[in-house]
Structures are given as C-alpha cells and as structure tokens.
Amino acid sequence: MTLPAPPCRAEPPGPASTAAVITGLGGCLPPTKITNGQLVREGLDTSDEWIRTRTGIxxxxxxxxxxxxxxxxxxxGRAALHSANRTHTGIVLVATTTPDRLCxxxxxxxxxxxxxxxxxxxxLSAVCSGFLYAANVASALLTSGAFDSALVIGAETYSTIIDPRDxxxxxxxGDGAGAVCLERGSAADPGAFLRFDLGSDGARSDLIAIADGGSRSPHRGEPPPADRFFRMRGPEVYKQAVLRMTSSARTVLALAEWPLPAVEAFIGHQANQRILDAVAQRLRVPPERCxxxxxxxxxxxxxSIPLAMADAAARHVVEPGARTLLxxxxxxxxxxxxxxxxxxxxxxYLLPERRPPQGDHHE
Structure with a gap:
C-alpha cells in the first residue's frame, strides 16, 4: 500500500528552542491481577499457551x-505531580476511550x-493513540505560551467494555492509568518532546469499534450483545497497526533529523508482542533498545505508553537524554x-482512589 506524503512541516527545533519537557511520571495499576489461567477457569475458550504465543501477555x-x-x-495524576514535586498545573488532559460517563x-x-x-x-479520545495525541496538544499549548505546565493522563477501564467470552x-x-507532568523548557532538556506525527483514516473505522451507544445507534432497549462490546477485526488490525506505526515512526524520525541507528530507546503501543516485534524489525531497532x-x-x-514509560523509568533501563521514539x-x-x-x-505509583461520596468538596 502506498501512503500519501506527509504535509510540509517546519524545520526541526534547535537546541535552544522551547519545548514541553516531562518532569514527572506516574502510574496506577489496580491491585487485582488476572492470569491467563484465571481467564480459562472463568470459561474463556483458550489456553495459557495460546495467549502467550499469540500476544505475549x-x-x-x-x-x-x-x-x-x-x-x-x-x-x-497525583503520582505524576508527586514525581514532579508539584501541587498544581496549568491544564489537565485526560486521554480515554472509557470515560466515567458520556456526559x-x-x-x-x-x-x-x-x-x-x-x-x-x-x-481527548483517539483510542490507543490517545496519549500521544494529548501530549501533542499539551506540547503545543506550552510552546505557544498559553500555559507553562500541563498534566497529561491516559486512563482506561477496558474491563467495562470487553465481552468476557470474546x-x-x-x-x-487490561485496566490502568499513566500520567506525565509537562513543563515549558528547552529542547536541550532531558524529557523534551521534539517532534510529533499524527494521522487518521476514518474509512476503516469499523475495524475497531463499539456499535451501540452513540448518536448513530443510541440505546433503545436491550441491544444485541455483539453491539454492546468492544470489537476488533484482529488480522486486519494487525496489518494496519504495523503499517501505520512503522510509517509514522519513519516520518517523525525524518522530522527530527534522526537516522534509524540514532534511536536509543523505543516504546511502541503495548498492543501485541507480534506487532511490537514487527515494527521494531522494520525500523531496525535492536531488542535491547525496545x-x-x-x-x-x-x-x-x-x-499504554505512559505506563510503559513509567515502568522503564522505574527500572532505570534508559539513560536520561537518550533519543527516544514513541x-x-x-x-x-x-x-x-x-x-x-x-x-x-x-x-x-499509587493505587486507585475511589470517588468520594457525593457532596464532598475538594478545594
């Protein structure tokens, strides 16, 4: 498949250019851990070996x-603020596909x-690309001077929209949340976002979707089970994911004027190990840098991405300032x-905080 050429963009920022810089990293994973064996015992028609060999999970x-x-x-968010030694921020962006309410x-x-x-x-809703979309928006707001800081959170409870029999x-x-604190700084600072590339293709919106519940198909009585849950056409999604992630990564590296060997750390969306391996191979990123x-x-x-970043930072496997591709x-x-x-x-890392009883106020 031939992809359209990316639009013209400005020259890469110089060392003294203003940039949005990560100054705090936070994560939250619910304490209930579900193994592959538990899914089988709950009645899912699969096996531990089938899951591990096909997904890596x-x-x-x-x-x-x-x-x-x-x-x-x-x-x-609280964990990221604590990491950055901050008690406030200029703006908050929450990237999610599973908001608490439609409104x-x-x-x-x-x-x-x-x-x-x-x-x-x-x-902000862009499904699994949501965190990077939100980080791009926050970076633009900071470098424009509109705000001096931002808190960007990716948070999901996919267990609420998944068919347990599928x-x-x-x-x-899985469920979880990751967050970063951003502050206006220099492109020379460790943690600086230097370049972004975004894209979309609505012609293939049916590959990953929940059919029921929006204005196109509002709730009217009991919808068919197939329409109530998140559905994904796996083989086609695999092909598109590898194609689009590889192409977008090459584009952003060209914008940053980084040759492929310059990438010192690579974090892809944690979708499926076969997808991650295929993208890394096409980009010639060695396993030790993934x-x-x-x-x-x-x-x-x-x-996915902020949690993977938080995990790598907690394990000290990447040196500050290393050239990183997301x-x-x-x-x-x-x-x-x-x-x-x-x-x-x-x-x-912090554990989940339940919503306070209605009527409580936080100043």
Missing amino acids: RTRHRAGPGVSTADLAVAA PATGPEVATRLGLTGTPAFD RNTAVIF HGNLRHVGNTAAA TAFGGGLTWASAAMTWPAAATT
Whole structure:
C-alpha cells in the first residue's frame, strides 16, 4: 500500500528552542491481577499457551466493581505531580476511550479531585493513540505560551467494555492509568518532546469499534450483545497497526533529523508482542533498545505508553537524554509518533482512589 506524503512541516527545533519537557511520571495499576489461567477457569475458550504465543501477555489488571476510569486517572495524576514535586498545573488532559460517563467529560472531575478546581480540563479520545495525541496538544499549548505546565493522563477501564467470552479481546486488554507532568523548557532538556506525527483514516473505522451507544445507534432497549462490546477485526488490525506505526515512526524520525541507528530507546503501543516485534524489525531497532510491560499489564489502550514509560523509568533501563521514539496505533483509525529525549524524572505509583461520596468538596 502506498501512503500519501506527509504535509510540509517546519524545520526541526534547535537546541535552544522551547519545548514541553516531562518532569514527572506516574502510574496506577489496580491491585487485582488476572492470569491467563484465571481467564480459562472463568470459561474463556483458550489456553495459557495460546495467549502467550499469540500476544505475549501473561497477566493483566482489572479495576473491579466500584472503581472507575476517573479513580485510576486521579491516582496516576497525583503520582505524576508527586514525581514532579508539584501541587498544581496549568491544564489537565485526560486521554480515554472509557470515560466515567458520556456526559460530562471525566477530566474536570479528575482535576477537582486532585485539588485543581478551576483549572481547565478536558477529555481527548483517539483510542490507543490517545496519549500521544494529548501530549501533542499539551506540547503545543506550552510552546505557544498559553500555559507553562500541563498534566497529561491516559486512563482506561477496558474491563467495562470487553465481552468476557470474546477471546480476541478478553485476553488482550487490561485496566490502568499513566500520567506525565509537562513543563515549558528547552529542547536541550532531558524529557523534551521534539517532534510529533499524527494521522487518521476514518474509512476503516469499523475495524475497531463499539456499535451501540452513540448518536448513530443510541440505546433503545436491550441491544444485541455483539453491539454492546468492544470489537476488533484482529488480522486486519494487525496489518494496519504495523503499517501505520512503522510509517509514522519513519516520518517523525525524518522530522527530527534522526537516522534509524540514532534511536536509543523505543516504546511502541503495548498492543501485541507480534506487532511490537514487527515494527521494531522494520525500523531496525535492536531488542535491547525496545522497552515495554505488555507481558505484565496487557494492552491498556490510552494508558499504554505512559505506563510503559513509567515502568522503564522505574527500572532505570534508559539513560536520561537518550533519543527516544514513541509510536502508537488505535481505533479511528488513528496513529501517532513522537521523537523525544528520555526524561530524568523518577516514577511514582499509587493505587486507585475511589470517588468520594457525593457532596464532598475538594478545594
């Protein structure tokens, strides 16, 4: 397949250019861990070997009853603020496919529960590309001078939209949240976002979708089970994911003027190990420079990349300032990549915080 040429963009930033810089990393994983064996015991028609050989996943986390996306987002956001030694931020962006409600957005509640009442906050939906989309928006807001700091959170509770009998999705997805604190700084700083590439293809929107619940098919009585849950056409998604992530990654590397061998750390969206391996091979990134946590947490959609970054930072496997490539693919179809330098920030993890009883106020 031949892809259209990317639009013309400005020259890469120089060392003194303004950039959005990661100064804090935070994560939240629900304490309930689900093994492959447990999925089989729950009645899923599969096996531990089938899951491991086809996805690379051994465990994933579930939020459990009463724990929502906002609960995970608050914990991850608080952890990132703690990591950055901050108590406030200029704006809050929550990337999610699983908001607490269709209306209102989850972001304002998250901001208020973090003690940021009055701070602008909103949701962004680009499925598994959501975090990089949100990071691009936040970076633009910071480098334009509109804000001096931002909190970007990817948070998901996919267990609420997955059919537990569908082995094409039930074995893959997990719940979790990851967050970064961004501050306006220099492109020479460790943790600086240098270049982004984003794209979409709505003609293939049916490859990853939930049919019921939107304005096209509003709830009217009991919908068919197939329409209520997240569905994915696996073989076609695999092909598109490898194609789009590889192409987008090459584009952002060209924008940053980095040759392929210059990439010192690679984190792809933690979708499926076969996808990650295929993209890394096409980009000629050696295995020792590829980092992720898919084996332990599964595909956490918009939370995937910040959680993988938090995990790598906690294990100190990447040196601050290392040239880092991030790339993702999700429903929409959407895809995104970023060229950045590895942050010097440490990782903080917190457990989910349940929504306080109605009527409580946080100032």
